[in-house]
Amino acid sequence: MEMFNLLYSAHGPQNWWPAETELEMMVGAILTQNTNWNNVEKAIENLRIGNLLSIAGLRDIPVSVLAEYIRPAGYYNIKARRLKNLIDRIEGAHNGDIDTLLSLDTDTLRAELLSVPGIGRETADSIVLYGAGRPLFVIDTYTYRILARHGIIHEEAGYDELQSLFMDNLPHDVELFKEFHALIVKTGKLYCKKRPNCPVCPLDTFSRP
Ligand code: SF4
Structure with missing residues (x-):
């Protein structure tokens, strides 16, 4: 939740998924x-x-x-x-x-x-x-990269392991899961690229090894 709160404070709601139907x-x-x-x-x-x-x-x-x-x-x-x-x-x-x-x-x-x-x-x-609007956390390459760089997972962690990490540590709230995944994608695109730009990233203060 600390990670979510930092991202949400910086970027606000992302209102995903952008689709009409x-x-x-x-x-x-x-x-x-x-x-x-x-x-x-x-x-x-x-x-x-x-x-x-x-x-x-x-x-x-x-x-x-x-x-x-x-x-x-x-x-x-x-x-x-x-x-x-x-x-x-x-x-x-x-x-x-x-x-x-x-x-x-x-x-x-x-x-x-x-x-x-x-x-x-x-x-x-x-x-x-x-x-379907069910509380299931979505994992993508940005999720891997960000969590690995913060020492929360090991480099070889698999999809299911990462998903369990989020599912086991967050309230199963559909809106929270929607926003959190969207914010992770935004963080990956804006800051956590191949060469991370930590000084301007909202997660710069988030725990790292
Ligand atoms: S502070 Fe941001 S850019 Fe730096 S490793 Fe963390 S998520 Fe990536």
Whole structure:
């Protein structure tokens, strides 16, 4: 909480996830893999202009054409296939109803998302937290980097270990988890780069070894 409070005091609420619908949120979670959000926004805008931000729209468009729409997000052929995989699952297992998917209990929802080819833990957990509104902490490369640099975890710590660290030490509050992850991403982008800029970082006073 000390870490959260320092970041929140410096930057305030981030109001993530920036999406108009649950489907858009899920699409963004796949598109943001290995790229920055500016590129995702361009790809989502293309989908919006093409009137493709719907289950039917994404279902009916050929995967090669979909890839062209999302080209700005990078790895567009792979991501187009992954979007199709997700839509196929929602169609096949949930009659095309996102709410049915997102209303599964947390463990079942996470397991189902992880069973979709191309959806890993960070993407699945982002959907569980920001899409379904369940208190599950999302871990990303910035989380690793920041905690490692502050000596809170060892360099080889795995995703599950980091997630447990947050889950075991924070109240299970959806809004807290949403804001905390968003603030960690902001800290990584602004300060905790390959060469950290500690003197201007809100976490400069946070414990370090
Ligand atoms: S930039 Fe420095 S103070 Fe900020 S999170 Fe990284 S290591 Fe910590």
